Amino acid sequence: MGRVGRVVLVTGVSRDLGRRFARAVANDPAVDRVIGVDVVPPRGDIGNVSFVRADIRNPVIAKVIVKEDVDTLVHMSVIATPGSTGGRIPMKELNVIGTMQLLAACQKAPRLENLIIKSSATVYGASSRDPAMFTEDMEARRLPTSGYAKDVHEVEGYARGFARRRPDVRLTMLRAANVLGPHVVSPMASYFRLPVMPTVLGFDPRLQFLHEEDLMAVLQHSVTHDVSGTFNVAGDGVLTLSQAIRRLGRQAVPLPRFAVGRVGLLARQAKLADFSPEQLALLTYGRGMDTTRMRHQLGFEPRFTTAEAFADYAASVPNGRHTSERMLAGVTGILEAGGVGRG
Structure with missing residues (x-):
């Protein structure tokens, strides 16, 4: 008797979201098997997921896809945090070179149906x-010239190129709001x-969020529903940055943009946050x-609004009682140097 469900390969399963998604989709009755791929084994229980140690930057990934008879591939290895990969250069290699190699492997996989x-x-x-x-x-x-934003732009371009070469493969791209x-x-x-x-003096940006559970749900929905295309995915509504800060019970420190960049550098050096130009x-x-397209074409409705997420x-x-003295001192130094007075 042949298989009845989909065989799904998930990249990036050593990261928490990748591991949790692989576990969740393995329990879907429409899915027969799930293979999780990464360069290091995931921490924690992966349930019914079969783990294969493989680097998507290596052409050997093509053998894994063919050998496991994969028909659906979920690519979750495009990452936003250079600190987690050892710096910006390894991050770009994983995001861009890794995606190129993965798509080259998909090109050689005749049984692949969904990406x-x-x-x-x-x-x-x-x-x-x-x-x-x-x-x-x-x-x-303004087209991005560096960093994670440029990686995402290039990854999407390579994916569209793949879709033109393999029109028989359904391509679904999910442009997730900040999770x-x-x-x-x-x-x-x-x-x-x-x-x-730190906030930028004179600005109160609107933000959208996607709850981590809704990210899991929309990925699973995309595996089990035959809908192709590119979709914006976010919870209903927006929050302004000032609203978000108030709801955290924090104190905003408005600074000129250049000074916020300096505080971001301090935060990165103190390993408190990964500040980047796109974040600023x-x-x-x-x-x-x-x-609209997410709801009407993809047929997905997030459970959490932006505010609820x-x-x-x-x-x-x-x-926030356990504050970083180094960062507080750094912000004070920027203020005392006259940062607020210079535009």
């Missing part, structure tokens, strides 16, 4: 020229855990995404 890529709203950038809401047909007003939840490790989650909340742009201009995350954040 699902966890992308990011970061692809739209954040600038003063942005529309109120980005639709999936829009592009960044938050009690278990999330990300630049945005790290920012909201800072004991001091988001904290200045914000971003909004239209999610933030509230659930906020409940897991320490109250």
